[in-house]
Amino acid sequence: MIDLSVSLPGLELKNPIMPASGCFGFGREYNQFYDLSKLGAIIMKAATGEERFGNETPRVAETAAGMLNAIGLQNPGVDKIIENEIPFLTPFSIPIIANVAGSTIEEYEKVVATLNQTNAISAIELNISCPNVKEGGIQFGMDPAMAKTVTEKVKAISNVPVYVKLSPNVSNIVEMATAIEDAGADGLSMINTLTGMQIHLPSRKPVIANKTGGLSGPAIKPIAIRMIYEVRQHVNIPIIGMGGIQSAEDVLEFLLAGADAVAVGTANFQNPLACPEIIDDLPTVLEKYQFQSVREATGGAHHG
Amino acid sequence: MIDLSVSLPGLELKNPIMPASGCFGFGREYNQFYDLSKLGAIIMKAATGEERFGNETPRVAETAAGMLNAIGLQNPGVDKIIENEIPFLTPFSIPIIANVAGSTIEEYEKVVATLNQTNAISAIELNISCPNVKEGGIQFGMDPAMAKTVTEKVKAISNVPVYVKLSPNVSNIVEMATAIEDAGADGLSMINTLTGMQIHLPSRKPVIANKTGGLSGPAIKPIAIRMIYEVRQHVNIPIIGMGGIQSAEDVLEFLLAGADAVAVGTANFQNPLACPEIIDDLPTVLEKYQFQSVREATGGAHHG
């Protein structure tokens, strides 16, 4: 029997597969295709302090082995999420991870404080790929000092473990990761999307109304693997890996690079059954490559 | 008649298409497939001060819509390039661009000084995606101050225009580009590869002997387009664009984003006739989207 379970701060996972934030809404839609209780956990769409309506459309574009998105954090706000979305998810008895976004440190704090009111959340995923409106719009996740501060502030109030989600759009991912570990984060989640653009030839304008969008999908997998591999050599907190996962083989590649668990984003759009199919395939793939458990595979590329 | 010509510092191009450095050797091999005089220009493989034998093999891996490479700057050294390679290229009467690499500022200076001895070179492409061995191995292209210094030093001695090739592995590409423009560069060339990794499941080790490799091909095109678009808004010197170009439509996308000319790398491996086919297709594509010339298309996504 291959053991798929993983135990991370706040997260007792029966398997290491969870849908990535923003690619799965709050789960309702995919529950039409399969029973969500099959998942290792669920990462909800970003929650902000107030309702956000997001960017203009078009918000997505297709690229070679990937896609761009600029949804703009559209969400009903943390209060409505607690009121309407979390109650839908709790009956599935899987850990719920709340992805938290904000434009100011105060907004992050407000969202986390509000989430403290429910005990249905097992962990927070801190989305720091958001522009800090008080600091000229530079993203929290692109400056180690800012990332450290927001992590510390959130850690100080959150009553659940905090996983900080790294932006890959940086010169030095290890510097970011260690700053965040030093700030007390319980884990890392990586990677978020790479900033990209596509130009629509007939109109001569960017396809995406926001001009730039985040690149996700198999195209970015080599970058995710490299960053996880590098970070794994310098930090001790667990890593939830993501970026282009489509198959159980991809999951194993992430585990070997140093991920403890993984999230599946864009693949849900191609195949709504991506997560359960990967969960079903994973034991066979682990066995094929002589692993008895997920835990045994984690970090395998660093041994010997 | 669609006008494909472009006039850039040191480079009178009859068309904007040139093979990218490292993807075309010194031209001999592809001359078996077509007459190199068809090209707008040729960018030679990197030249270093002394001969280099490069990394261990395997040096390449295939990824979704891309590939990783870690050749390790293998080349016969600048002297032998001048002696054996440039004489082969001059009869084609196309501008020759020398890609210059180094491990120290002194090595860059030495290569450029040596290249000054030949008048067969039209421009230099300064490859700053190399680790500075005197500064703890951080790449010249990842630190604006170091990039500025190496550009200034090279500009001070080169007797041909200098195009500095940007690394995309940075938090702020505009900061790098403006530092390099301030240092006196005649143009930019962008983008070099993104650092990535692939893990070989059976051996549990990185596929590439060097562990990490540079990601190229269509997978990175959205990142190249975004960076060129951003840089175009802040610098005035010309840009040679590259990253995933496979077709004349891709070329137009780069032009619209702000490139003045383009280079084709990985596509040569898939199709040795990629460059001449793109050159043949370009007039039709420009016409289809109502352009009379390459120059008219450049920067088109920024107008209106």
Add this chain to the structure above:
Amino acid sequence: MIKKEWMKIVSVDKIAKDSYEMMLENEYISTHAVPGQFLHIAVPGHTLRRPISIAAVDKQAHTTTILFKTVGSGTETLVIYEIGTELDVLGPAGKGFPVENLHEGASVLLIGGGIGVPPIYFLATELKKRGITLQFILGFQSQAYMFYEKKFQSLGETVIVTDDGSYGEKGFVTDVIGHVAPFDRYYSCGPLPMLKAVKNKLPHIEGYLSFEERMGCGVGACFACVVPTNDQKGYKKICQDGPVFAADEVIL
């Protein structure tokens, strides 16, 4: 309910320039589809599925017909599949045109533009069965792109408009709205600028618009395809709440 289904290609026929009619076999989809719904079709080698409206169903033969134009690499890949190939489809997706509260004998105007014509055809065949009187205004780029003219004529009065005047009237569908007989309600499907023009031209008439937008998931999870609305929520998702909306519900 939307499901992931395999649909077998039964036939592919060219019906106009760059325009194809494809018949797909699958019992679940043909049984449950209503006019206005679409299929979200996976195209191997492409990250995103392609949304294509349902143009007709045959509940006996278990077939569903789609009509599409080859405009890019997804549709170009789709059209070269061999008969017998199984397509990976999510469907029936979205909500259809509301038709319940139409009384027999009511008169309806249906306005379709380009690739917005296919769902109008499915709707028309269903309304006809209910004894509704139909008039059509159909817009195409030019005569070469026109299809299904006779089929529409057999269902009701049909006015064809082409951008270049190569067939029917020259101009936009809105240019001829004034020429048609009075109607109780309209339904329209086409590109956004056309829908805007139609809505503005017919401000006081009950109308339903079917939208096109670039989609990610196609099931309501990613928020790629929202449209602002007048209601308390402030937006709707085209893929899940639409693609059909009441004209007075959405902000264009």
Add this chain to the structure above:
Amino acid sequence: MIKKEWMKIVSVDKIAKDSYEMMLENEYISTHAVPGQFLHIAVPGHTLRRPISIAAVDKQAHTTTILFKTVGSGTETLVIYEIGTELDVLGPAGKGFPVENLHEGASVLLIGGGIGVPPIYFLATELKKRGITLQFILGFQSQAYMFYEKKFQSLGETVIVTDDGSYGEKGFVTDVIGHVAPFDRYYSCGPLPMLKAVKNKLPHIEGYLSFEERMGCGVGACFACVVPTNDQKGYKKICQDGPVFAADEVIL
């Protein structure tokens, strides 16, 4: 000279577990190929071409035969192409096994391992024509993966070795080198560890090794596939200068 050619698939046959024989039609390639050369085959949906050795040619029928094992997504895609499909191929690529200076009646040992067996077969048929005496040592994972045993036997004395002993001798090809009759020269193709072992086992005999390495361009431009050599230059490119090298020329 290497060219970009279209080769039509004439037949595909399974010859062992996961192993296929594919016959391709193209006059230029079949006319010019020599043993040891390979085809660099484009596989749609893949960035890099796949190098596959030439296993036989029929100059009259203009066909070239390749034998390959499905080990990953490229070879798995290749094998499902229908007869008649045209493959985009660069070839003949590389330089072949040197055979010029072999006198009639000379005795040669040919050692192939796994996917290194195919070029050995082409070489053997050419050497046979020149009146060379042939002995073979062929290594396979197990009996299930073995192919062409009879064809080799018709050309010379053939010893089969399997990793698991399911057929022939159990062990490595080098385990049985001592058992064969004396020979003047050897040729070997297989994975690097096997080539190393063969070279070490036969230090004083003239030998030629054919290498496998991950390739980029396949034409000598990208420096992906170098092997260190003893000569002044210090390296050779497998795709262009090889894949065959004299055993004493390369540093393993």
